[in-house]
Amino acid sequence: MSSILIIQNAQYLGETVDIVVRDGKIESVGPKADIPDGAEVFDAAGLKVFPSFIDCHVHLREPGFEYKEDINSGLRCAAHGGFGAVMAMANTRPVNDTASITRTMLAKAKATWPHGPRLYPVGAATVGLDGKELAPMAELAAAGCAAISNDGKPVGGAEMFRRCMEYAHTYGLIVIDHCEDPTLAKDTHMNEGATSGRIGVKGQSVVAESMQAARDILLSEYLDIPVHLAHISCKQSVELIRWAKERGVRVTAETCPHYLLIDDSELENYSTMAKVNPPLRTPADVQAMREALKDGTIDILVTDHAPHAEHEKECTLDEAPNGISGMDSAVALTWTLVTDGLISEADFIKRWCHEPARIFNLPINGFAKGDPADFFLFDPEEHWVLTPEAMQSKGKNTPFLGRMLKGRVKAHWMGGVKIV
Amino acid sequence: MQENQRFTWPHKDLLDVSQLTVEEANHLLDTAEQFHEINQRPVKKVPTLKGKSVVLFFAEASTRTKTSFDVAGKRLSADTFALTKSGSSLTKGESLKDTALTLQAMNPDVIVIRHWSSGAAQYLAERLDCAIVNAGDGWHAHPTQALLDAFSLRQHWGRDFSGKTLLILGDILHSRVARSNVILLNKLGAKVRVCAPRTLLPAGVNDWPVTVYTNLNEAVQGVDAVMCLRLQLERQQAGLLPDLSEYATTYCLTARHLAMAAPGALVMHPGPMNRGLEIASDIADCAESLVLTQVASGVAVRMAILFLHATRKDGGSK
Numbered sequence: 001m002s003s004i005l006i007i008q009n010a011q012y013l014g015e016t017v018d019i020v021v022r023d024g025k026i027e028s029v030g031p032k033a034d035i036p037d038g039a040e041v042f043d044a045a046g047l048k049v050f051p052s053f054i055d056c057h058v059h060l061r062e063p064g065f066e067y068k069e070d071i072n073s074g075l076r077c078a079a080h081g082g083f084g085a086v087m088a089m090a091n092t093r094p095v096n097d098t099a100s101i102t103r104t105m106l107a108k109a110k111a112t113w114p115h116g117p118r119l120y121p122v123g124a125a126t127v128g129l130d131g132k133e134l135a136p137m138a139e140l141a142a143a144g145c146a147a148i149s150n151d152g153k154p155v156g157g158a159e160m161f162r163r164c165m166e167y168a169h170t171y172g173l174i175v176i177d178h179c180e181d182p183t184l185a186k187d188t189h190m191n192e193g194a195t196s197g198r199i200g201v202k203g204q205s206v207v208a209e210s211m212q213a214a215r216d217i218l219l220s221e222y223l224d225i226p227v228h229l230a231h232i233s234c235k236q237s238v239e240l241i242r243w244a245k246e247r248g249v250r251v252t253a254e255t256c257p258h259y260l261l262i263d264d265s266e267l268e269n270y271s272t273m274a275k276v277n278p279p280l281r282t283p284a285d286v287q288a289m290r291e292a293l294k295d296g297t298i299d300i301l302v303t304d305h306a307p308h309a310e311h312e313k314e315c316t317l318d319e320a321p322n323g324i325s326g327m328d329s330a331v332a333l334t335w336t337l338v339t340d341g342l343i344s345e346a347d348f349i350k351r352w353c354h355e356p357a358r359i360f361n362l363p364i365n366g367f368a369k370g371d372p373a374d375f376f377l378f379d380p381e382e383h384w385v386l387t388p389e390a391m392q393s394k395g396k397n398t399p400f401l402g403r404m405l406k407g408r409v410k411a412h413w414m415g416g417v418k419i420v
Numbered sequence: 421m422q423e424n425q426r427f428t429w430p431h432k433d434l435l436d437v438s439q440l441t442v443e444e445a446n447h448l449l450d451t452a453e454q455f456h457e458i459n460q461r462p463v464k465k466v467p468t469l470k471g472k473s474v475v476l477f478f479a480e481a482s483t484r485t486k487t488s489f490d491v492a493g494k495r496l497s498a499d500t501f502a503l504t505k506s507g508s509s510l511t512k513g514e515s516l517k518d519t520a521l522t523l524q525a526m527n528p529d530v531i532v533i534r535h536w537s538s539g540a541a542q543y544l545a546e547r548l549d550c551a552i553v554n555a556g557d558g559w560h561a562h563p564t565q566a567l568l569d570a571f572s573l574r575q576h577w578g579r580d581f582s583g584k585t586l587l588i589l590g591d592i593l594h595s596r597v598a599r600s601n602v603i604l605l606n607k608l609g610a611k612v613r614v615c616a617p618r619t620l621l622p623a624g625v626n627d628w629p630v631t632v633y634t635n636l637n638e639a640v641q642g643v644d645a646v647m648c649l650r651l652q653l654e655r656q657q658a659g660l661l662p663d664l665s666e667y668a669t670t671y672c673l674t675a676r677h678l679a680m681a682a683p684g685a686l687v688m689h690p691g692p693m694n695r696g697l698e699i700a701s702d703i704a705d706c707a708e709s710l711v712l713t714q715v716a717s718g719v720a721v722r723m724a725i726l727f728l729h730a731t732r733k734d735g736g737s738k
Binding site: 193194196198201202318319 | 516517535537538539543557558559560561596599622623624625627628
């Protein structure tokens with residue numbers, strides 16, 4: 001006998017719909033569904049429904065740094081944050097540069113969250129992230145890696161990066177590049193600009209990012225191989241990406257909530273919570289990022305979820321690690337882009353779900369019959385304060401801590417199973 | 421000291437001169453004048469801070485500033501305790517937070533901190549109840565140096581620096597002395613110029629209240645004072661400079677430059693000096709050099725700073 005779940009009165013793109021789920025798959029989406037005997041019914045009056053989002057850039061810290069986060073807590077955070085799939089970067093210890101690590105990660109995800117959120121490990125581009133020797137990408141692809149990246153320790157040498165792109169492409173994997181010139185970024189703690197100059201902190205110029213973005217674009221065009229640019233943060237980079245897209249280069253790019261909402265003035269008082277790499281930029285960069293998201297130059301939204309233990313951020317700015325714990329607050333924070341009128345609700349879904357799925361070839365719920373019943377309910381009116389207690393992540397490190405947010409994930413189903 | 425007794429110092433901490441109004445800066449310097457007189461007496465010790473304790477927490481090496489604070493505290497009869505990097509747990513990997521809490525537990529009235537991290541003094545100030553005096557944090561701020569420099573200049577220029585122009589020469593990028601002096605000198609009415617090769621100028625310097633020069637011959641024209649900064653020798657290794665002799669050729673302050681400044685222009689240096697690198701030896705020792713005045717001013721200014729911060733909760737009285 002089949003199981004039936006009906007979500008009643010949900011708001012989907014401006015319409016009130018009932019969603020009928022049969023055996024974990026979408027049966028129908030439309031006005032007023034009949035309720036058969038034995039059906040489970042959930043009244044979603046006043047709530048919006050979104051297909052489970054995809055976060056293509058997270059650090060779940062396992063193996064090796066379980067005191068910051070682990071796969072269980074990271075997936076719990078994803079589930080509560082509205083994410084049905086996450087792509088976990090390879091800068092763990094050991095580095096995810098062999099199939100055995102990939103398989104261990106996947107087994108842990110399956111054991112802790114059997115119905116999802118789904119984990120898609122990202123394999124290292126080079127062994128140990130050292131930038132010297134290609135990682136065994138055929139093996140990583142076969143084990144289940146969804147992409148290749150040296151995020152956290154980017155490939156500095158252009159020759160090596162070219163080989164990474166070519167070799168990954170051989171196995172159908174796209175390389176995600178953390179665009180950062182290691183020499184320009186060395187020993188920097190924030191954006192280079194008026195604030196860093198005034199408060200006496202060594203800054204990272206936007207060129208550290210844009211130069212590598214340019215390199216990747218030129219290689220992509222020359223090799224005719226797609227490339228994905230991670231956490232783009234500045235005007236100069238988006239101008240290059242816009243230019244590349246006009247030329248037909250197969251480049252895609254992501255950005256994070258913090259690059260769209262806050263700037264380097266957050267570091268005026270040496271706030272370690274606002275220390276992130278790439279660093280928070282100037283208000284002019286934030287404006288350029290918002291325009292780039294609006295016009296599609298930036299394809300997708302990601303969190304770059306980078307949890308740290310409390311004591312690691314309890315220090316001076318120069319000693320603090322980079323990173324913002326993002327999955328708890330990302331959906332609420334970026335919902336402001338819709339309420340501000342910057343992007344439409346349809347674009348919001350596109351940037352968090354459809355486009356990530358397209359770029360990385362991941363399954364998705366398009367609310368068509370037979371699609372996996374992966375969706376969450378969102379209360380656009382609920383106000384809540386981002387406190388450490390309200391966060392599911394082990395990492396409470398975010399510059400948005402203490403902020404009043406509007407909009408909250410209320411329930412989440414994957415494959416028709418209620419996970420939140 | 422009669423007037424001072426009625427003035428309650430409004431600041432728990434001295435993190436940078438940016439927090440001071442012109443009136444507060446002048447009040448502090450006026451207080452220092454009175455201590456300066458004490459320092460000229462045969463018996464230089466007064467009981468003002470008897471029973472108060474001052475911790476000198478110097479995570480970064482410093483002889484001059486630490487000694488200056490030590491002398492200042494002792495002349496006011498405060499008990500001073502030095503905690504230096506080699507003698508502290510910092511070398512054993514203790515975090516600044518734990519060091520701070522340990523110091524707090526000893527219940528001092530004032531902690532003077534010198535630290536390599538920009539923002540370190542603020543970090544302590546946010547966590548501890550006692551007064552924090554910033555004796556230099558990273559590249560950020562060195563308020564007591566700026567105040568003692570202003571005190572030295574005051575002896576020649578009077579209280580109002582309007583119409584005076586001072587050139588800060590050297591490694592502006594890495595200099596907390598420059599950052600604090602730019603702020604305070606502007607507050608006191610002076611015009612400020614800075615001069616350095618582009619590799620030693622900070623980002624955003626064009627938005628500072630200064631005129632920026634890269635050519636010393638132009639920068640020095642008509643100025644009333646030149647403040648040379650110490651050049652850290654590791655800047656060459658960091659690739660910011662070619663060999664040091666080239667730096668000396670272009671940026672060392674010499675008699676030839678001073679001849680282009682206003683007549684009787686003053687020469688300053690926070691010390692320790694690299695003679696022949698950023699300042700010619702004969703200039704360092706010339707009649708217009710305030711270098712030793714600055715050292716004496718340092719003790720008086722730091723006495724005033726310790727006095728104001730250690731007694732603010734006592735209603736300003738001794």
